[in-house]
Amino acid sequence: MNRTALSPRLAALTGHQLFWPVTVLALLLLANVIFTRGFLSIRIEQGHLYGSLIDILLFGAPLILVALGMTMVIATGGVDLSVGATVAISGALACHLISQGHGLAVAVGVAVAASLLLGLWNGLLVTRLGIQPIIATLILMVAGRGIAQLITGGQIITVNDQGYKMIGGGYWLGLPFSIILVAVALAVTVVLTRRTALGLLMESVGGNAEASRLVGIRSSGLIVLAYVFCGLCAGVAGLMISSNTLSADGNQAGLWIELDAILAVVLGGTALTGGRFSLAGTVVGALIIQTLNTTIYTAGIPPRTTLVFEAAVVTLVCLLQSPAFRAKLGRRRRPASASPVTAVQQEVKV
Template identity: 55%
Template sequence: MIALRILRHRLFWPIVALVLLVAINTLSRPSFLSITIKHGALYGSSIDILRNSSQLMLVALGMTLVIATRGIDLSVGAVLAVAGAVSLTYIEASPEPGSVGTVTVAVALGLLVTLVLGAWNGFLVSVVRIQPIIATLLLMFAGRGIAMLITKGQITTVTSAPYAEFASGVILGLPVAFLIAVVVVAIVGLLVRRTALGVLMEAVGINPEASRLAGVQSRGIIWSVYAISGLLAGMAGILYSSNIMAADANNAGLNIEVDAILAVVIGGTSLAGGKFSIAGTVIGVLIIQTLTTSITFLGIPPAVTPVFKAVVVIVICLMQSRRVRGLLAVRRRPVAPSVPGTAAIDASAAVSK
């Protein structure tokens, strides 16, 4: 019975997929899992994956909250680009690009602007009541224009040691970027799961009208999830620009909204809103990042990369579909259990929506 509950848990298949990906990589090259110490920092493929996943982690976290309220935020990639543009333009113009003070102000400015952009999305969705996909589509296009305007259409590059720390720095042997992502995920996780906020968000997502009638401040909640999503995309933008020490308005965060939505869906959160899983999103992000690394590791030719990615994602999504799992279960066990556990009900409810 316990085995069955594990099998039916909504995170079971995503975790299997992740383990499988790691196993395939390790089989092809046993060095995949090895971790050594270089210059006082842990070094290895898994560390690279953790560090490189931090941007997507932040963006997908915001996306999870937005999707929980039955919304979607397509503007995250553009907002990410704006954050880098604002911060690096400020650093470039300042007399002391290498000072901690300059970098602090630059990061604060970048995050402030993205918070405002996120709040603008929230305003359009919650007050003006424009459909989320349209409301955030505006900024998806306008945002890159804003970023280009700030960088004057060019790629701004700077040299600033403190700024480089965000992406390349190391604390206690671990990448700073990864630690930032962990701390943020923990804070948001505590905020939505240790307070009533998470439940209220789910209520808004399941039935906005009913929750409003029940006294839930749905407007305020929707408004704030978009603002948070903007802010988190802004943090990702700081990491992206710090990684290459350049603000690239065209390519920064390009298509990251698609990866983020994918990570959320792989993690078992339904696009129809309501129940959401931050742990699921974290696993979804790790799957996508490991997949990207696998392409290099397995030596998949560049031309077929998109097909390879698509096939893996389709398989994961199929495994999560209740109907497909039902078919498989029937094949394997002709006698289905009559009383599934509560976890199973949770899982199927989340997936079927």
């Protein structure tokens, strides 16, 4: 195969939405393999799978779930800054009810219902009152922490319920239950958005909400649905985080997870302006963030520098995904003899 035939294929490959995120994720895993002995090894102990790769999926499960909800909100042209507060409220409610003697089903049901209501609140503020999404969700972001603190009484609530432990720290079929839960949520989301017209309708609303309304699409209903789904994802993630430690901290639970979720969506190639989205890209973006955190810890780098490394990796991936940036690099690397203007000048001289 000659170079001329290879170049279009190579350009199509590097121009794919997932190429650079997957490449960066592979490089991070390769760095861990080089500096950490047995990083890719997976062992079975008492019928459960253990290993660094399993840990990345386990600790990244809440972020993946929150990022899935964030993807749908961003696809409609919005953003949800309150997911961290929803995580804290959900975990606080569940642990508080369990500590008061209520059953597991009641605690989980109330926490999930509250998360749905918080998502509905955000959606109604955006659609009915016309408040900008960043402002509408910022209200709950600030107030939600206070609500979580009121539920916990400003203390860390600890519980001892093995059924609750199963959600974020248990195992099923050899795998962490939270990984299976995220896989099911991802599969359902893919089916609903890619096997039905729902995903296309949300993309059209994000691309142009007014035009979608004029052609008969109920854009307000779809936007509310996206926020409700995002609240649900954040609520379940809150259950995962609190059940993994069997405790609820209204101040620290889910802190800044909204920023990591937005970064995961952006790393996956979904534009913040709304429109087309990529669920696979979001998952890869979340895995990049979690793998980066794991790399920093295993390499012995001070944790206070984590945000600096995250910013560097995010900047690199965003630049590589930018067609304008890649075009500039291509023009700089192109030899002068390949310039069309130069070729015309040479013909004139002859």
